[in-house]
Amino acid sequence: MADSLTYTPPKVWKWDAESGGTWAKINRPIAGATHEKELPRGKHPHQLYSLATPNGVKVTVMFEELLALGKTDAEYDAWLIKIGDGDQFGSGFVEVNPNSKIPALLDQSTSPPTRVFESGAILLYLAEKFDAFLPHDPSARAECFSWLFWQMGSAPYLGGGFGHFYKYAPERFEYPINRFTMETKRQLDVLERNLSDRQYLCGDDYNIADIATYAWYGNLVLNNAYEAAEFLDVTSYENVVRWASEIQARPAVQRGRRVNKTSGPEDERVPERHDASDLD
Ligand SMILES: N[C@@H](CCC(=O)N[C@@H](CS)C(=O)NCC(=O)O)C(=O)O
Numbered sequence: 345m346a347d348s349l350t351y352t353p354p355k356v357w358k359w360d361a362e363s364g365g366t367w368a369k370i371n372r373p374i375a376g377a378t379h380e381k382e383l384p385r386g387k388h389p390h391q392l393y394s395l396a397t398p399n400g401v402k403v404t405v406m407f408e409e410l411l412a413l414g415k416t417d418a419e420y421d422a423w424l425i426k427i428g429d430g431d432q433f434g435s436g437f438v439e440v441n442p443n444s445k446i447p448a449l450l451d452q453s454t455s456p457p458t459r460v461f462e463s464g465a466i467l468l469y470l471a472e473k474f475d476a477f478l479p480h481d482p483s484a485r486a487e488c489f490s491w492l493f494w495q496m497g498s499a500p501y502l503g504g505g506f507g508h509f510y511k512y513a514p515e516r517f518e519y520p521i522n523r524f525t526m527e528t529k530r531q532l533d534v535l536e537r538n539l540s541d542r543q544y545l546c547g548d549d550y551n552i553a554d555i556a557t558y559a560w561y562g563n564l565v566l567n568n569a570y571e572a573a574e575f576l577d578v579t580s581y582e583n584v585v586r587w588a589s590e591i592q593a594r595p596a597v598q599r600g601r602r603v604n605k606t607s608g609p610e611d612e613r614v615p616e617r618h619d620a621s622d623l624d
Contacts, residue, residue, distance in 0.1 A: 359373050377438040383450075390419065390450075392404070392421065392447060404617070406600070408603075447466060492552055495561075506521075528566065528576065535557070555558065565585050
């Protein structure tokens with residue numbers, strides 16, 4: 345191991361310096377709003393406040409899948425939250441998500457409006473509301489919950505651990521990169537083994553567990569995240585690549601991936617979505 349131990353923690357940690365790295369500007373050890381700012385509201389039942397990160401894409405893919413199924417009541421306005429600029433700390437956003445992270449949803453078809461935060465909770469809320477992409481049979485439903493919550497618990501090791509130290513940290517340190525690469529590859533192997541005899545994560549049917557997991561691990565193996573495909577030898581996870589490619593080819597996934605996107609090729613960016621035609 346090349347890195348030596350150079351830091352002795354003080355008795356009590358104090359927030360007295362920027363941590364450096366890509367996200368230093370928005371890292372803070374306290375919750376709550378930093379400024380007053382109302383959220384905009386559109387005409388559709390669902391108001392989504394988000395950005396096209398993996399957690400954000402889960403929800404826009406879900407909306408596009410519901411609309412593709414003909415669930416016209418699933419219409420939504422997708423407003424852009426620029427997390428790099430601190431929009432998630434505006435007072436209106438914090439009212440919808442006290443955790444100040446995208447995605448956050450306000451369903452104004454209920455009275456009073458229903459707020460939902462945490463991408464997994466939003467997927468479940470929409471799946472139950474529209475009776476779609478969630479099996480009815482209790483055992484099949486339990487399998488879906490298991491993979492959905494597996495994703496919610498595992499992805500922070502991939503994003504906050506591997507992705508952070510491999511791509512965003514101010515310096516590349518061997519110890520955390522090794523630790524989180526080990527865990528990321530172990531997680532990919534969990535998926536690989538599960539998908540070796542299943543088309544989708546829970547069997548023959550595509551459901552919200554696939555939507556959630558594709559957004560993170562699918563994008564990773566298709567080289568859409570962290571420029572780490574070669575480093576992680578992602579092509580060795582053949583079944584994960586096959587599953588991810590199949591999901592990525594779905595028209596609703598192609599549409600959902602573009603909503604609230606502000607980077608990448610110009611013709612893929614749809615920073616805000618208020619009508620199906622915004623994506624056409
Ligand atoms: N567990 C949350 C995680 C959400 C999350 O980490 N969102 C990130 C973008 S992917 C964010 O908003 N970061 C802004 C910040 O940390 O201030 C979920 O799944 O919704």
